[in-house]
Amino acid sequence: MKELAMHVYDLMENSTAANAKDITLTIRDSLKDNDFHFTIEDNGKGMSPEFLARVTDPYTTSRTTRKVGLGLPLIKMNTENCGGGMKLESTLGKGTRLEFWFQHNHWDRPPMGDITGTLVMLLSQHEDIHFVINYITDDGEFTLDTDELKEALDGMSMNDLTIIRYLKEMVAENLAEIHANE
Numbered sequence: 056m057k058e059l060a061m062h063v064y065d066l067m068e069n070s071t072a073a074n075a076k077d078i079t080l081t082i083r084d085s086l087k088d089n090d091f092h093f094t095i096e097d098n099g100k101g102m103s104p105e106f107l108a109r110v111t112d113p114y115t116t117s118r119t120t121r122k123v124g125l126g127l128p129l130i131k132m133n134t135e136n137c138g139g140g141m142k143l144e145s146t147l148g149k150g151t152r153l154e155f156w157f158q159h160n161h162w163d164r165p166p167m168g169d170i171t172g173t174l175v176m177l178l179s180q181h182e183d184i185h186f187v188i189n190y191i192t193d194d195g196e197f198t199l200d201t202d203e204l205k206e207a208l209d210g211m212s213m214n215d216l217t218i219i220r221y222l223k224e225m226v227a228e229n230l231a232e233i234h235a236n237e
Contacts, residue, residue: 058168059093062133064177065126066095066153071181073099075150081189082170084236085159091139091236092156102145110143130155137161159236167236174199175222179214195233199226 075097138158
């Protein structure tokens with residue numbers, strides 16, 4: 056994957072596939088600390104210690120439709136190639152916490168890509184999941200909580216095209232205000 060937003064999408068889809076009802080994404084985007092840090096936490100089905108020990112092997116996957124799973128192996132390789140790393144914790148029946156980070160200024164670090172479109176697509180595709188998105192920069196913080204959003208929408212679907220357009224504008228404006236990485 057050539058963009059971090061696509062990694063985020065793929066890894067958050069893992070959480071939805073694990074039947075998570077609560078998913079939190081935190082992005083710390085600090086030029087000052089030369090750190091680009093991502094954390095995805097969910098309350099999905101979790102992984103057994105045996106599966107967790109093998110999960111960064113591309114031939115280890117929980118999917119039945121194919122025999123390879125590249126999301127975690129690719130992000131692990133990308134982080135290690137860019138002065139970063141990855142940490143994965145999971146408890147069967149309780150959920151998973153994934154952290155991955157990069158040196159912000161590393162010349163091989165993939166660009167962010169369309170994080171706004173990625174986040175809005177996830178929210179509109181999975182209206183039954185409670186998402187909390189935190190984006191923190193040296194200049195501020197933006198938080199989006201889908202429970203609060205649903206209350207403000209007063210029953211309107213986040214999958215409605217008008218709402219999708221509104222969400223894209225709102226997220227983009229808030230990320231620009233805190234000088235999020237582009």
